[in-house]
Structures are given as structure tokens and as C-alpha cells.
Amino acid sequence: MWKFIVRRVFLALIIVVLGSFIIYGVMRAMPTSFVEAQARQRAAASATTGGPTYKEWLDQLTKAYHMDTDVVTGFVNWLGNVIQGDFGTSWKYGVPVIQKFNDVIWYSVVLNCITIFLEIIICIPLGIQAARHQYSGFDYGITVFAMLCISLPTFFLATLLKYTFVIKLKWIEDLYGIVGRYHEQLSQGDQILDMMRHMILPVLTLAMLNIGGLTRYTRTNMLEVLNADYIRTARAKGLPERKVINKHAFRNTLIPLVSYMSYLIPSLFSGSMITETLYQIPGIGYIAYDAMVAGDLPFTMFYSMFGLILTQISLMLADIMYAVVDPRVRVN
């Protein structure tokens, strides 16, 4: 078992390093360069006063941002700094990368945690019920609902929700933002409540977008298990139907579900760009996109490397969870 884990960790490390190298290369090859944009801006500003020209600014800035090296040297330098724990300062935001990341990530994490929790408690029972009553009205209803959720575009769904709950029903006061207008005047408890209220619509949007997939997945797997011979054996033993479903069938459905859900872990931290933009939540998805478009090398590199490491961890976790739920893959 230990040998297996050590090998997996070693493999994961190689993947992370190679993966970040590819991202670094892509970032360097992007047509919009942060340095060029800065040089153009400063040249325009200093043109009237007869300051340095674009070319001079460019040379100066390229040196200052260490962009005068080739890709490999640049990457090695970056990696060297990272190993010493220095991720650098974000070019666009002007603060240390980790500080900026820490400022925005929690919005996304809270948002996604609530969403995934909601998804699991809604989708799994729905999927199981749909499978138990295959081809019934309930099953068809679930299927239609799931398909609707899968096919609705985010922006449309978000607009629809805003229109219904904010404009028509007036249950929620703000169209977007994470805090209300009088947030600063509220007591600490009310401040949290205020933020929670602003999370309702984004969570609803995200959950509805993902509900379809997981429900269908649970239903399909449950159906497969329900037709298995050992379920008939369980019934032939005289077990009550509730026990047959919740114990014998569900334990077997869990095996594919675990692998599906472990892929959700990286998505917890990767943010959701469109939803965050639509509701103007300063989460990581929104910020990382902005940084990437501006060519902010340190921030983008940190963000992608974080994602890479998380993906590797979640894959390892999936392997371990497999062994927990399925005795057939347990390694002695």
C-alpha cells in the first residue's frame, strides 16, 4: 500500500511540473503581453512630455519583469522561486499572488461547497427514486427536469432567476454583488446573513446547472445495480424493500459515484467564471480570467498549478475511496 502511494505521489509531482511548464509556455506565447500593454500605455502617457518612447519603455519593462530570457530559462527561474516558497507579485493587481488568491478564493469555495452539498442531497435521492420507478411519470418528470437543467445556458438561467426572484417576486433585494448596500452598518451576525442572502441565486444557478448530470448518472448506475442478480438474492432472503435499496443496492451504486464526485473537488477551487461574472462575485474564476487576459504571468501560473495539484490529489483520493467502497480493489 505504501509503495503504491509513494509511486502515485512521485508520478503526481512529475505531472505537476510538466503541466506547469506547458502552461508557462502557453502564457509566454500569448499574443497579448502584459509588458507590451504597459509599455504602450506609458509611452502614450509620456508622449506629450517627450519622455521615453514605446521602444524604450518596452526594453526597460522587459528587463524589469524578467521577460528577456527564453522560455526554458524563465520557467526554471520561476520554478526555483516557487520551490523557495516565492510565487511572486501579481503584475495586474500589484500585491503578492498568495495574498490576492487568499482574498478571493473563499468566495468561490463557500459558493461551490454549498452547491456541491445541495447537489448531492438532491441528486442522489432523486436518481434512486427515478430508477426505482423506471418509466413511471415520476421518472419521466425527472428526466425532463434533468435535461432542462443540462441544456439551459448559464446566462439565460441566471437572468431568468433574477427576473423571477428579484424583479417579479421581490424575495431578494439585489440583482448582483456579494454584499448589500448597508453591509458596513450591520452587526457581524447580520453581515454574514446578508452575504448568505446574496449567495442564494448564484448557488441556485450553479446547482441547477449541475443537477441534471449527477441525477442521470445516479439513475443509470442504480438501474444497473437493481437488475443485478444479488439484488434478487437480497429480495429472496426476505429483506424489506427499503433495506434492499438503501443497503444492498446503494452500496454498489456508490462505487461509480465516488469516482464521479472526486472530480468535483478541483472544481471547488477553480471557481465558476460565468456565474461569478453574472452575479459580480469577486471569486477566483472571475479574477483568474481577468489576470489571464491581461497576461499576468505569476498569478496565472499560481492558479493553474494550484488546480493541477488539486486534480492530482483528488485522483489519488478517488483511488483510495475506491478501495474503501469496493472490496474487490483493496490492495493487501
Added chain:
Amino acid sequence: MAKKDSNFISARESRRISKENIKITKKLDKKLNRKHVPESEYLTKMHDESNVLEFDDLHTYFFTDVGTVKAVDGVSYNVPAGKTVGIVGESGCGKSVTSLSLMQLLQRPSGQIVSGEIRLNLGDKAYDVAKMPIDAMRHIRGNVVSMIFQEPMTSLNPVFRIGFQLDEVIQLHNPGMSEEEVKQRSIDAIKMVGIPDAEGIYQRYPHELSGGMRQRIVIAMALVCNPRLIIADEPTTALDVTIQAQILELLRELKGKINASIMLITHDLGVIAEMADYVVVMYAGRIVEKGLASEVFLDPRHPYTIGLMESKPVINKTVDRLYSIPGSVPNPVNMPDYCYFRDRCEKCVERCSGKYPPEVHVSDTHIVSCWRYFDDPKRGGNE
């Protein structure tokens, strides 16, 4: 309609059928899913107290989108206490469906018992299983009637230990038992089916055992609550020949030990000859011949039974080609109202063009459904 007698069915027709099916199956399902039904509703009396089980004119239909399939169409036979009844027939003849009807394990909602009685003797009283709601049925399954399935490789739950799966049945039907007693009984059951190192096996998962071992565990699971009747649904089909012999030997040995009746379902005549006291031959959902094993094997009457016997390879007999019954089973939807075997039969008589043949008593115990014996029950099978 141009394609009157083919399998073709128009979309409209199919929709109409499925709509009707839903109506019928919903009604039947509702009746089955009721809770707290008074016992008097399914209490009945055995016609003969020495029987454990009596099937009486059982009809089990499958309501499919292309029409109603009469999988079991008027089947009656008895299982006497302590005896083995063998049920033979080709695939799809309804032999498994009969046993699943008894356990109420039919694939619902499409599969339903439509009419008939299944009288089950509980010793001091008798139940009509066909009328029992699922809720009450639970106390019968695994306790009074238990089942050994065909596929040992898949009939055990892969995520639970053998011990847990055995304990579960015992606990379910003996709620007062302490944990140690339950465990001891499971281990005894594992020992009883001839597995050494019972304590070790108790801790194992199904995937760690071979096919033969798993089938032994399935048998142990069926026996552990001392049932009055064991249904063995092709218990040896998925096993290789040496293991087959072992499992049959085990079943025969155990039957003596626990004094249960066995309903042995198979398409292997050799297995029946070895095990059964009574034989029931089924064809297309109906019984064509039944009687003592010696009668049916030594003096088969129905052309189908004779055909079955002939299509079995015999040692020391040289033939160019093994005999096979010509033709195939008729379409189960819209069965004709004449002998189902008529179109394949080489021994048709004039009457065969008429209605489905009635039962003819060849002897007290030997019954055959064939027009050939209607006038002369003593007529030989191969005349």
C-alpha cells in the same frame, strides 16, 4: 391488415397496448403493495395436507408493449413433503417464471400473477401466495421458501462479507437471536455445505471464492433458516461438470438432513433423472406431461417428452446426428387455441386440429395433455 400474423406492430397499436397494460398492472400492483392486510384474506386450505405446495391453475402474464405474453398459462402441480419435483422444459417455457411467481419475485410491474392459487403449507395453516401482499410475503421468503439461483458468480453481493450476508438472513427471520448465536449458526451452515475452514470463509468477500464455493454459500444461505421448500433454479447450469456432480450430491445429502422438499428447475434431463421423484414437463407455458420420475422416464407419452429424451446424447449409441425436435416454439404473444406443439409434432392425429388437448390420466400419477391418448390412455408412446 397486411401483416396480420407477423411480429409487426404499428406504433399506434403499441401505444394502445401499453396504455392498457399500465391500467391493468397498476391495479394489480396496488393490490400487492398494500400494507397491514388481514391474514384471513390469503388464508386457505391445502387440498392434500401431505403436500408442501400446490399450484392450482396458475396464470402468470407479462404485459409487454407488443402484447400480453402468457408465460405461465394454467399450470397445476403439487410438491409433496420431503420429495423432489423436477421441472423440465426448454428456455422460455415458463419453468422459472412459475418459481418466481411462488416467491413473488417477478419483474414488476410488467410481470403479474393474473389468476390461480399457489397454496403453501406452513404446517399449522396454509397461505395462498398468489393473493399475498409483498409486505406479508417477506416473512415467507428465505424462511419458509428459499431459492438457489442459477448464477453463483453474480448472486452474492460483492461489497459485503460472506458472514454478513449469511447473518443477515438469520437475523431477519430470528429477531430474538444474540449475535454469537447468529454467527455460530452461519458458521455451522458453511460447514454443512462442505466447506473446510468455515471461520476463515466467514470473513471473506465473494470475489475471493471460486464458482463452486460460491454456489455452496448460496445453498447455505438457502438452508440456514430451515425452509420447508427449496427452489433450485438451474443450480448447476453455470458450473463445470465435476462441480455439478458435487453440488448435486450435496443437495441430495442435505435434503435428507433437513427434511425439506426441493423444486428442481433445469433443462438437463440427466440431473432430473438423478434427483427427482416427480417430473413435470413444461412447454410454452403449459404442462404437457407430469408423473413419477420412473413413469415419465421409462414410458414417456407426450411427443415433446419423447423428443426431449431422444435429443439427449446416449453413451454407447452411435448416431450420425443428434436428434433435434423440428421447428421452434410459437410466438408467445397471441398463442393459438390448439395444441402448442402441433406444428412441430410428427405424430399428429385428426383431433389435433381442434382445441387444446385436455389432461389424460395414463395412471393415477401419470398425466399427459395430448389428443393421441384421449381415446386410449394405455396406448404406448411410440406406437
